[in-house]
Amino acid sequence: xxxxxxxxxxxxxxxxxxxxxxxxxxxxxxxxxxxxxxxxxxxxxxxxxxxxxxxxxxxxxxxxxxxxxxxxxxxxxxxxxxxxxxxxxxxxxxxxxxxxxxxxxxxxxxxxxxxxxxxxxxxxxxxxxxxxxxxxxxxxxxxxxxxxxxxxxxxxxxxxxxxxxxxxxxxxxxxxxxxxxxxxxxxxxxxxxxxxxxxxxxxxxxxxxxxxxxxxxxxxxxxxxxxxxxxxxxxxxxxxxxxxxxxxxxxxxxxxxxxxxxxxxxxxxxxxxxxxxxxxxxxxxxxxxxxxxxxxxxxxxxxxxxxxxxxxxxxxxxxxxxxxxxxxxxxxxxxxxxxxxxxxxxxxxxxxxxxxxxxxxxxxxxxxxxxxxxxxxxxxxxxxxxxxxxxxxxxxxxxxxxxxxxxxxxxxxxxxxxxxxxxxxxxxxxxxxxxxxxxxxxxxxxxxxxxxxxxxxxxxxxxxxxxxxxxxxxxxxxxxxxxxxxxxx
Amino acid sequence: xxxxxxxxxxxxxxxxxxxxxxxxxxxxxxxxxxxxxxxxxxxxxxxxxxxxxxxxxxxxxxxxxxxxxxxxxxxxxxxxxxxxxxxxxxxxxxxxxxxxxxxxxxxxxxxxxxxxxxxxxxxxxxxxxxxxxxxxxxxxxxxxxxxxxxxxxxxxxxxxxxxxxxxxxxxxxxxxxxxxxxxxxxxxxxxxxxxxxxxxxxxxxxxxxxxxxxxxxxxxxxxxxxxxxxxxxxxxxxxxxxxxxxxxxxxxxxxxxxxxxxxxxxxxxxxxxxxxxxxxxxxxxxxxxxxxxxxxxxxxxxxxxxxxxxxxxxxxxxxxxxxxxxxxxxxxxxxxxxxxxxxxxxxxxxxxxxxxxxxxxxxxxxxxxxxxxxxxxxxxxxxxxxxxxxxxxxxxxxxxxxxxxxxxxxxxxxxxxxxxxxxxxxxxxxxxxxxxxxxxxxxxxxxxxxxxxxxxxxxxxxxxxxxxxxxxxxxxxxxxxxxxxxxxx
Numbered sequence: 021x022x023x024x025x026x027x028x029x030x031x032x033x034x035x036x037x038x039x040x041x042x043x044x045x046x047x048x049x050x051x052x053x054x055x056x057x058x059x060x061x062x063x064x065x066x067x068x069x070x071x072x073x074x075x076x077x078x079x080x081x082x083x084x085x086x087x088x089x090x091x092x093x094x095x096x097x098x099x100x101x102x103x104x105x106x107x108x109x110x111x112x113x114x115x116x117x118x119x120x121x122x123x124x125x126x127x128x129x130x131x132x133x134x135x136x137x138x139x140x141x142x143x144x145x146x147x148x149x150x151x152x153x154x155x156x157x158x159x160x161x162x163x164x165x166x167x168x169x170x171x172x173x174x175x176x177x178x179x180x181x182x183x184x185x186x187x188x189x190x191x192x193x194x195x196x197x198x199x200x201x202x203x204x205x206x207x208x209x210x211x212x213x214x215x216x217x218x219x220x221x222x223x224x225x226x227x228x229x230x231x232x233x234x235x236x237x238x239x240x241x242x243x244x245x246x247x248x249x250x251x252x253x254x255x256x257x258x259x260x261x262x263x264x265x266x267x268x269x270x271x272x273x274x275x276x277x278x279x280x281x282x283x284x285x286x287x288x289x290x291x292x293x294x295x296x297x298x299x300x301x302x303x304x305x306x307x308x309x310x311x312x313x314x315x316x317x318x319x320x321x322x323x324x325x326x327x328x329x330x331x332x333x334x335x336x337x338x339x340x341x342x343x344x345x346x347x348x349x350x351x352x353x354x355x356x357x358x359x360x361x362x363x364x365x366x367x368x369x370x371x372x373x374x375x376x377x378x379x380x381x382x383x384x385x386x387x388x389x390x391x392x393x394x395x396x397x398x399x400x401x402x403x404x405x406x407x408x409x410x411x412x413x414x415x416x417x418x419x420x421x422x423x424x425x426x427x428x429x430x431x432x433x434x435x436x437x438x439x440x441x442x443x444x445x446x447x448x449x450x451x452x453x454x455x456x457x458x459x460x461x462x463x464x465x466x467x468x469x470x471x472x473x474x475x476x477x478x479x480x481x482x483x484x485x486x487x488x489x490x491x492x493x494x495x496x497x498x499x500x501x502x503x504x505x506x507x508x509x
Numbered sequence: 510x511x512x513x514x515x516x517x518x519x520x521x522x523x524x525x526x527x528x529x530x531x532x533x534x535x536x537x538x539x540x541x542x543x544x545x546x547x548x549x550x551x552x553x554x555x556x557x558x559x560x561x562x563x564x565x566x567x568x569x570x571x572x573x574x575x576x577x578x579x580x581x582x583x584x585x586x587x588x589x590x591x592x593x594x595x596x597x598x599x600x601x602x603x604x605x606x607x608x609x610x611x612x613x614x615x616x617x618x619x620x621x622x623x624x625x626x627x628x629x630x631x632x633x634x635x636x637x638x639x640x641x642x643x644x645x646x647x648x649x650x651x652x653x654x655x656x657x658x659x660x661x662x663x664x665x666x667x668x669x670x671x672x673x674x675x676x677x678x679x680x681x682x683x684x685x686x687x688x689x690x691x692x693x694x695x696x697x698x699x700x701x702x703x704x705x706x707x708x709x710x711x712x713x714x715x716x717x718x719x720x721x722x723x724x725x726x727x728x729x730x731x732x733x734x735x736x737x738x739x740x741x742x743x744x745x746x747x748x749x750x751x752x753x754x755x756x757x758x759x760x761x762x763x764x765x766x767x768x769x770x771x772x773x774x775x776x777x778x779x780x781x782x783x784x785x786x787x788x789x790x791x792x793x794x795x796x797x798x799x800x801x802x803x804x805x806x807x808x809x810x811x812x813x814x815x816x817x818x819x820x821x822x823x824x825x826x827x828x829x830x831x832x833x834x835x836x837x838x839x840x841x842x843x844x845x846x847x848x849x850x851x852x853x854x855x856x857x858x859x860x861x862x863x864x865x866x867x868x869x870x871x872x873x874x875x876x877x878x879x880x881x882x883x884x885x886x887x888x889x890x891x892x893x894x895x896x897x898x899x900x901x902x903x904x905x906x907x908x909x910x911x912x913x914x915x916x917x918x919x920x921x922x923x924x925x926x927x928x929x930x931x932x933x934x935x936x937x938x939x940x941x942x943x944x945x946x947x948x949x950x951x952x953x954x955x956x957x958x959x960x961x962x963x964x965x966x967x968x969x970x971x972x973x974x975x976x977x978x979x980x981x982x983x984x985x986x987x988x989x990x991x992x993x994x995x996x997x998x
Contacts, residue, residue, distance in 0.1 A: 256960045260917035266950060266963040279959040294958065398882060407886045436748030436796075470755050477893060479745035480768040480782065483755045 076202030168192030252285020574688030642689025655680025682714025
């Protein structure tokens with residue numbers, strides 16, 4: 021009887037020891053990351069907005085570095101690491117960031133800061149039903165470990181709306197406001213992902229999963245970061261038997277409809293066309309919903325095949341049907357540089373470029389500019405600007421920019437048109453404007469003493485007197501306390 | 510702002526100095542039962558609504574009231590003060606663009622003991638007027654007194670589009686006043702018609718002034734109402750002295766600059782971009798576009814307002830620095846009508862295989878609370894971006910009556926239709942014509958140029974019977990009155 025009691029006691033003690041050990045292990049691999057971020061104003065491009073402090077938990081990786089979400093590192097002006105158990109702090113630098121995949125790497129100012137830490141390793145396979153744990157810490161260093169369950173593994177649009185990549189969706193109840201910008205999730209002591217968003221209503225966390233993290237790290241570690249590749253086409257599912265028969269494919273069967281082609285992309289260069297029916301990529305058959313059977317993750321959208329499962333420079337063989345004919349097209353997978361977009365999706369870590377002349381504030385339209393109307397800018401921003409964004413590939417050449425008169429700072433030079441705003445400038449002094457530097461160039465050659473600035477809508481154009489402009493500009497700069505009249509990189 | 514303007518189909522006021530007895534003998538109370546068309550179920554007769562308003566007897570045994578009092582009316586009853594009899598009336602002329610209507614009464618006995626009211630001129634600012642009518646708050650005739658507060662152009666909210674001269678008075682004008690006379694020195698100086706809700710502004714009632722009323726009465730002298738003529742020329746102010754100098758205007762010269770001439774404008778081929786409109790019919794135009802007419806400072810368009818289809822207007826212009834004179838023959842400008850509320854018309858539509866096709870219109874936008882950015886763009890820029898030239902009617906697949914024939918087509922709701930079996934869809938009638946041609950299948954392309962809709966003809970007839978029966982569709986299409994469909998190019 022006595023001995024049995026002892027046995028029980030021992031068992032309990034063992035469990036306690038195990039928990040303590042695991043918590044201790046985690047403080048070895050995780051640091052608090054505090055970042056002060058300061059966004060650049062795009063409506064008043066000579067200003068920065070109010071600084072905002074963000075906090076998250078970074079994962080210590082091999083090579084004296086810390087992995088966090090890109091969101092945490094955004095527009096950072098100051099970053100520091102803090103050890104959870106000792107509270108020891110160290111300034112840090114963002115050494116690499118890819119906002120499109122929402123990941124960033126930080127390094128401490130002194131590499132030795134992380135020397136007593138135990139770098140975490142990735143687990144790049146996960147399955148639906150796995151029960152990983154999210155890790156948080158109280159201010160006093162006590163760990164909060166919450167069990168979750170992976171409910172879905174599927175592609176999701178990442179926060180800046182540029183890439184659609186693999187994500188894990190996990191059911192979990194996370195305590196809010198504790199390290200909300202980056203939260204590591206582990207399974208059997210390996211990192212499986214970072215939480216990038218959480219809905220307390222649905223109790224659902226969306227993770228940047230380990231395969232995406234691995235792709236990001238491998239790409240960076242090879243010495244040249246290429247980013248994630250893309251094939252450059254969009255597709256629509258092909259369920260309707262009436263439609264399938266019309267397209268010359270069996271009423272029931274595989275294949276999706278190619279609905280869009282990004283100009284200049286690998287798909288474009290390989291001759292893929294809108295209206296083609298795509299049956300397979302490499303050895304993978306594509307079903308009517310646009311899914312294939314992934315060796316690791318089962319049914320997945322083909323976008324996974326050409327992004328996370330591939331690298332820049334790889335090729336993919338597309339098996340298509342066009343007007344009843346089977347064809348095989350070799351598509352080179354490339355990353356799409358931000359500058360390729362007529363309307364650059366995001367501009368971070370650098371100020372907006374602008375020119376102020378005669379009180380006219382002139383900028384390039386970008387996703388960052390549109391974002392000044394808030395996250396629902398698609399319904400809030402001026403309809404024409406939204407239209408430019410949504411049809412940018414039809415309306416403009418790759419690399420061409422939409423240069424706009426953003427607003428007018430009232431002054432004597434602009435009486436009568438000081439209320440103009442959000443107008444696309446198509447030419448100045450007869451010279452076509454395809455990017456902001458063209459504005460500076462065109463203003464060098466007034467015609468008969470006037471600068472003529474033309475728009476593609478009302479009021480068609482306005483004029484400024486050339487000889488008075490310099491004095492006028494100086495006056496406007498003084499009156500509106502502008503630190504500079506232009507910024508072009 | 511639009512929502513805050515109340516149409517006053519339900520009150521009114523008078524001065525003791527005015528001939529109270531003759532007004533009492535002229536004032537009519539109207540009770541109207543109408544049906545409001547349902548743009549979402551366009552074959553239905555629509556929701557019953559009843560309302561009341563005011564009217565008054567004018568010469569020729571006619572009754573004048575507001576268009577909005579009798580719009581969509583099915584049955585109109587009249588009452589006179591002190592007469593228990595109810596009289597039935599019909600609309601003889603209705604002008605939705607200026608919110609006026611003329612009614613006839615079958616029973617000649619109705620006019621016994623009535624007095625026809627005469628019209629006066631524009632009352633002076635701050636002079637006293639009296640409004641008469643049957644507003645809410647009681648059964649008998651009401652009289653309120655106020656002063657003329659403001660005379661300017663305003664949008665007439667009944668049409669939602671048209672802007673005419675409008676007089677603001679501080680007399681209480683309430684629902685039910687609509688159509689009642691506003692009187693000064695025994696003569697009608699306006700017809701009460703709209704105001705603000707008390708939550709927005711106090712003591713602001715609006716009346717239609719006599720230039721607008723007289724124009725209406727002249728227009729119908731030939732037994733039909735043509736409506737207003739439009740210049741359809743976009744112009745910009747010339748408040749900026751540098752811009753005047755650029756255009757070669759010497760000091761003292763004034764005018765506005767033509768920025769665009771619509772292809773369907775009265776002035777197409779006569780006025781050109783960059784012409785300076787310096788005078789209209791001899792009235793000098795200010796740099797802000799105003800003229801002084803009958804001692805009133807009004808927009809120069811007031812001259813056009815007072816004219817009729819086929820009338821001419823003479824502009825003194827400056828073209829390429831040379832003064833010249835041009836004559837414009839005035840017509841309507843149909844593309845603008847997309848922005849006008851429709852009344853007394855059944856919505857136009859085609860139903861095929863459960864797919865409901867409808868033309869884009871103001872009523873369509875509000876009935877469906879359209880949020881689709883593509884449709885919003887086409888609506889907002891229908892005139893300014895010349896969308897009407899390619900598509901006089903923008904045809905939309907607005908909703909789907911679900912049936913096995915269309916079960917895969919849900920995603921196409923709110924698509925803009927470009928072609929059906931290679932027939933370009935420029936108006937709703939083209940949809941009906943395309944489906945009337947027998948074919949093996951109907952291939953419907955949207956303007957997105959992506960996935961087509963395919964309907965196998967063999968299934969259509971059986972589906973038609975099911976859909977008509979199950980959804981109680983009383984008619985599968987309505988294309989509008991003949992003259993309307995033939996009018997536009």
